[in-house]
Amino acid sequence: MRLRINHLTKRYQRGDSWFDAVRNASFSLDDGALVSMVGRSGSGKTTLLNMVSGLLCPDSGEILVDGINLFSMDDKKRSDFRNEKIGYIQQGRSLLGNLTALDNVRLPFHLQRRSGDSLQRARGLFADLGVSHLENSYPAELSGGELRRIALARALINAPAIVIADEPTSDLDIDTAHEILELFSRLNAQGVAFLVATHDPELSRCGGMALKMDAGELTKATELLSPFG
Amino acid sequence: MRNKYISAFLCLGMGILYIAVPHTLLPVCEYAETAMGGHAAIASPMGHSTQSHMACFWTARAELGLGMLIIFGGLLPALSNSIEQRLGITLMFAASSVLGAAIPAVLIGVCPGETMPCRAGTLPALLILSGLFFLFSLLNVLFLNKRRKAGGNG
Amino acid sequence: MADKKFTLHWLALQNVRRKPYRNLGLAALVGIFSAILFGGSILNSQLGKGLESLSDRLGADVLIVPYGHEQIAKAALLRGEPGTYYMRKEALSRIREFPGVTAATPQFFLASLSASCCAERVQIIGFDPDSDFLIRPWIQNKITQLRDGEVVAGSKIRAGAGEEIFFFETTYRVAAKMDATGLGLDTSIFMPLSALYALMRDNPDIVRQIDSPEQYISSVAVKIDPALSPRDVGNAVMRAYAIEYNLDLIVAETIVSETARRLHTLSAAVYWIAAGVWALAFLVISLIFSVTVSERKHELSVYRLLGAQRSWLARLLQWEAFFICAGGALAGILAASCVVFPFSALIFTSLKLPYLGVSGLMAAGHALSVLAIAGVSGPLACLNTVWSVTRFDVYNTLREGE
Numbered sequence: 001m002r003l004r005i006n007h008l009t010k011r012y013q014r015g016d017s018w019f020d021a022v023r024n025a026s027f028s029l030d031d032g033a034l035v036s037m038v039g040r041s042g043s044g045k046t047t048l049l050n051m052v053s054g055l056l057c058p059d060s061g062e063i064l065v066d067g068i069n070l071f072s073m074d075d076k077k078r079s080d081f082r083n084e085k086i087g088y089i090q091q092g093r094s095l096l097g098n099l100t101a102l103d104n105v106r107l108p109f110h111l112q113r114r115s116g117d118s119l120q121r122a123r124g125l126f127a128d129l130g131v132s133h134l135e136n137s138y139p140a141e142l143s144g145g146e147l148r149r150i151a152l153a154r155a156l157i158n159a160p161a162i163v164i165a166d167e168p169t170s171d172l173d174i175d176t177a178h179e180i181l182e183l184f185s186r187l188n189a190q191g192v193a194f195l196v197a198t199h200d201p202e203l204s205r206c207g208g209m210a211l212k213m214d215a216g217e218l219t220k221a222t223e224l225l226s227p228f229g
Numbered sequence: 230m231r232n233k234y235i236s237a238f239l240c241l242g243m244g245i246l247y248i249a250v251p252h253t254l255l256p257v258c259e260y261a262e263t264a265m266g267g268h269a270a271i272a273s274p275m276g277h278s279t280q281s282h283m284a285c286f287w288t289a290r291a292e293l294g295l296g297m298l299i300i301f302g303g304l305l306p307a308l309s310n311s312i313e314q315r316l317g318i319t320l321m322f323a324a325s326s327v328l329g330a331a332i333p334a335v336l337i338g339v340c341p342g343e344t345m346p347c348r349a350g351t352l353p354a355l356l357i358l359s360g361l362f363f364l365f366s367l368l369n370v371l372f373l374n375k376r377r378k379a380g381g382n383g
Numbered sequence: 384m385a386d387k388k389f390t391l392h393w394l395a396l397q398n399v400r401r402k403p404y405r406n407l408g409l410a411a412l413v414g415i416f417s418a419i420l421f422g423g424s425i426l427n428s429q430l431g432k433g434l435e436s437l438s439d440r441l442g443a444d445v446l447i448v449p450y451g452h453e454q455i456a457k458a459a460l461l462r463g464e465p466g467t468y469y470m471r472k473e474a475l476s477r478i479r480e481f482p483g484v485t486a487a488t489p490q491f492f493l494a495s496l497s498a499s500c501c502a503e504r505v506q507i508i509g510f511d512p513d514s515d516f517l518i519r520p521w522i523q524n525k526i527t528q529l530r531d532g533e534v535v536a537g538s539k540i541r542a543g544a545g546e547e548i549f550f551f552e553t554t555y556r557v558a559a560k561m562d563a564t565g566l567g568l569d570t571s572i573f574m575p576l577s578a579l580y581a582l583m584r585d586n587p588d589i590v591r592q593i594d595s596p597e598q599y600i601s602s603v604a605v606k607i608d609p610a611l612s613p614r615d616v617g618n619a620v621m622r623a624y625a626i627e628y629n630l631d632l633i634v635a636e637t638i639v640s641e642t643a644r645r646l647h648t649l650s651a652a653v654y655w656i657a658a659g660v661w662a663l664a665f666l667v668i669s670l671i672f673s674v675t676v677s678e679r680k681h682e683l684s685v686y687r688l689l690g691a692q693r694s695w696l697a698r699l700l701q702w703e704a705f706f707i708c709a710g711g712a713l714a715g716i717l718a719a720s721c722v723v724f725p726f727s728a729l730i731f732t733s734l735k736l737p738y739l740g741v742s743g744l745m746a747a748g749h750a751l752s753v754l755a756i757a758g759v760s761g762p763l764a765c766l767n768t769v770w771s772v773t774r775f776d777v778y779n780t781l782r783e784g785e
Contacts, residue, residue, distance in 0.1 A: 055688065076692050083690020094685055098401040103389070108689045110389045118389065154689075255729075341541045342505075343728055344463065344570060353725030 001066055001085060001161035001193075003029040003052070008061035010047055021047040022058070025218040027211060029162060029195060034188045034208025037197045037218075044216040045197035046091065049164050052195065053086050054078040083111050087155025089165040094151055095139040102126070102135040105154045118157065125153040129183065145176035152183065162193045169200055232376075233306045233315060236369055240303025240322065243362050247296030247329060250358060251289035255350035258283050258340060285339040285347035291332045292355065299325055312377045319373060323366035330359035391695070395702035405671065410711030412667055416660040417715030417757050423653030424749045425723045425741060426730065430646045433565035433737030437461070438639045440564050442517045443604035444613035446633040447478060447620065453631045456492075456602060457638060461737055463537075463567030465494030465506040469599040474628040478603050481623070483616040485606045488514040491579055492601040493589065495550045495572075505540065505550065506571040509579030517604050518573050521562045533558040535573040548572065551586055565739035576600075645736060661756075665764045672704060672765035676772050683772060693773035700769045701762040708761030712754050 010022045022044045029035055037045050050056040052063060054070050063070040065081065073081065082088070095104045102122055109118035126132045129149045139147060148168060155163050165184070169177035177200065188194050188208070197213075212219040251257050302322065306315045333339050333355045339347040399406050448456040449470040458464040469491070479487045491509035510518055512529065522535055529535070534548065536557045542548045548555050555574070563569060574582075583589050583596040593599055605620075607613045617632045624630055676683070686696055723730070724746075731738040741749075762769075 053688070076694075079687070079690050079692040081690075082688070086690075088688055090685070090688065094688075096682060096685060098397050103397075106389055107394075111686075111689060111691050111695065342570070343539045343541075344732055346729075349728035349732060350726065353729075357721050357725060 001031060002064075003162065004064040005029075005052060006062050006064065008048065008051055008058045008063070010044075010051060010056065011059050020216045022051070022218075023216040024061070025216075026061075027209075027218065027220075029193055031161065031193055032188065032191045033193045034184075035193075035195045035211060036208060037195070037211045037213050038199065039197075039213030040199060043213040045213050046166055048213070048218070049166050049195065049197055053088055053164055054082055080112065083108060084158055085161045087158070087160035087163040089148070089151045089155050089163065089168055091167040091170065093139065093147065095147060095154070097139050100136050100138055101131070101142065101150045104139070104150060105157055108154060109157050114158075121157060122153065125156055129153055144172050145179065148172065148176075148180055149183070152180075156187070156192070160192070162195055163187070165194065165196045165198075167198055168196065169198065232369075232372065233309070236315070236319070237303050237307035239365060240299055240306075243358070243365075244296045244298075244300030244303060246358055247292050247299060247355075250354045251285075251292050251333075251347075251351050255346070255354050257285035257289045257347040257351050258345060283340055283347075284337055285333075285345075285351065288333045288337045288339055288347070289351070291337060292329065295325060295329055295332070312373055316370060316373045316377065319366050319369045323363055323370065326359045326362035326366060329362065330356050391699055392702055392706075395699055396706055398699070398703050399706050402675070405675070406707050409668055409671055409707050410714065412660075412664045413708045413711030413757050413760070414715035414718065416657060416664045417712040417753050418719040419653065419660055419715075420657040420756070421716045421749055421753045422719035422723045423650075423657055424753070425719070425746060426727075427646070427650045427653065428741045428745060428749070429727060429731070429738040430649065430736055432739035432741065433731075434639070434642055434646055436563075436565040436739055437642055437737050440517075440521060440566065440568070441635040441638065442520065442606070444607040444635055445605045445617040445620075446635065447474070447603040447605060447617075448601070448631050448633060450625070450629045450631045453633055456633060458567070458735075459492055459506055460567050461638070461642070462732070462735055463506055463570035466492060467494050467601075468492060469593060469601050470630065471628055472598055472600050474624060474630065475600060475603055477624055477628075478605060478620060481616070481620055483608050483611045483619070485608050486514065486516060487603050487605045488516055489576065489600040490517070490602050490604065491576055491596075491599070493579065493583075506567065507550070507579065508568075508571050508573050509576040510573055511576050516606065518561070518568075521564065521568075522559045529558055529575055529578075531578070532556055533574075534578075535559050535561060537561050537569040537571045537573075538563040539569040540572060551582060551589065553582065553585075563739060565737040642736060645734075649734070649736075661760065665760055668704065668708070668761060668764040669768070672700075673768045676700065676765075676768050680772075697769045697773050700765060700772065704761035704765045705758055709754065709758045712757035715757075716750050716753055 005025060005027050008022055008025045009020060011018050011020050025048055027035065037048070039045050047056065051058050054063075054073075057071055065085070070078065070081065095101070096107070099107065102119075105122040105125065106118040109116075109121065123132070123135070126135060129152060131146060131149050131153070134142060134146055134150065139150075142150065152163075152165075152168075155165075163184075168184075169180055172180065184194055184196065194208070246254075299322065302318060302325075305318050309315055309318075333352050339345075339352050342348060446456060446460075449468050452466075452468045455464075455466045455468060459466050472489070475487060475489050478484060489511050493507040493509070495505050495507055508518075512519075518535065532555055534555045534557060536542055536544075536548065536559075538561055540548065540557075540560075542557045544557055544560050546557050548557055550572075555572075561568060561573070580597045605617075607616045613636065614634050617634055621630060621632050625632075683696060686699075687693075691699075727738065727740065
């Protein structure tokens, strides 16, 4: 899958004035790419990620998914896109408290009609991420690092083309943050594209393309970008 | 810990109902009438004449005894910290509820007439009460057994 | 193949279980409404069948009874309340010859007393086998003649055909049983007038006030020419003979219409109360759902983030509402069943109305209707909330939750 983000802009009103949360952002994301977006809190990273996942409509610009404008699709198609192509790891707590870890991971599989065994798939992911012993635990019983691993498993259940992670290590200790980043690298090496927003510069040193977000402005950084961007 | 107090409270309520239903809420008949009118009198071993009672009267007496037993038995779980003891007591309650239904239905019985107060009111009330008590006892047994397997004492 | 466990319905149930006390409260409210509606429907059906039976079985157009005994006679007919009353038998032949009267048949009502421990008081009704048109049509196995010592028993008498029954220190054989009528006839025993007179002769203490029982009857059931008004003919009979024989008149139609009016009043009361409770339940469900869903915006946003469509989300919430209401309805129907079926004899004896039991199929039909109404009410009540929830701003909600 090829994702082209072209001149995205999103404006918000604050009191009597307007400000650009994201201004004229462009980049591309191909299969197996690793794009990290570094910037301070409030710089517009989350706004951009949510536009890329189709949750938020830009005021101008477009997002092309294999050539088709994401925002020309109806809600059903955009929801399908999000379910099939995107694995999203939210900032903070995002697991559903009334479901076990295993059922949280299986949930996205069952939001669409699919053939296959979600149980087997989920258990495989648990094994890969080293959390098989947490299958029947509820989110309230889990630590921050464990929650992040379960969230990652949930993001991967439908074998998405892209994993979008918003501040995946912000509330973790250094060692756990390292473990999570290593998992990302390992999965990226297996061909999963990653788009990660972080204020942790450590991630930008994992390779791939590093972008900097500053007051809504996306700055091209270190590595060569694709010819399009 | 909460379970034992809830159980005790429910047993107290059930016991009171076993007493109250046939005596006050849906009372049974008291005396038989003779063919010529008036109350039948029979001689007692003590030489005094007493009035004869119908089967439903004795059913009410038996349920009174059972109700008192259940009230007393209901206090025991509240005093016990042992899951096994409470399990045993609850099994006895289940058996008591069966007795509570058997007394008016089979063992002693009530009057045969469909429109008589004991058959129209007391009997169905006692059967429903016994059914509810049995269900409560069964659920409590399952709950306590689960706790016992989990190694709890609450 | 889709995993059998992980369905929308299963997820909805998991969500309902998460707030057990709140949802139990909602379910209880729906349960109360369902109990009232189901119980009331069953009672109405039983009364309706009793009323139908009353108008079918009152073979007579008018009943002539002793003066001042109209209410006692009605009580005996409708509720089987045993009573003993009588008038001179000469009135019968005068009534038979009266213009407009096509048939007249006498009865003698005698209340027994229980003769042994646990026996019940019953109404004994003597009838004239030659002229009778009240009882014969409703005898289960159509017997032609009763032999000596034989009686016909009402459906609620606890002796079957061929068994024995004991009263007034005499044993009788039950030759046949009456069909169930829902009336006082069900707890009555029928014997030929001649046999009843013989019984009274042998036991003079039964009715101390009369010396020669053969001279007396309790009532005359009269059929009137269909072209004439029963009330007019009855009144004419009264004008002619009421004073001479000390008579009173009951027009059968009056009993039926009185009973029908009481049935309508009861029905109206039940359905109005049910409607009131339903309206309250609807309002409360709507309100609670609105509050609950506001609290759950972050959770619902997560579903959208994972790729749930708006319609899927709407269906999830509506299934939650359905399960709460259906669960409450089932509990309410069960609770009502524990009252109306075991206690129906007690209820109708207290209401002093005729009734007949409903079939299992009819009861099931009522239960399904109540379940359907309650089940649909939940999703309907939260329709507005569901619609607004599927339109909320997911992005901002997720940001608020961070």
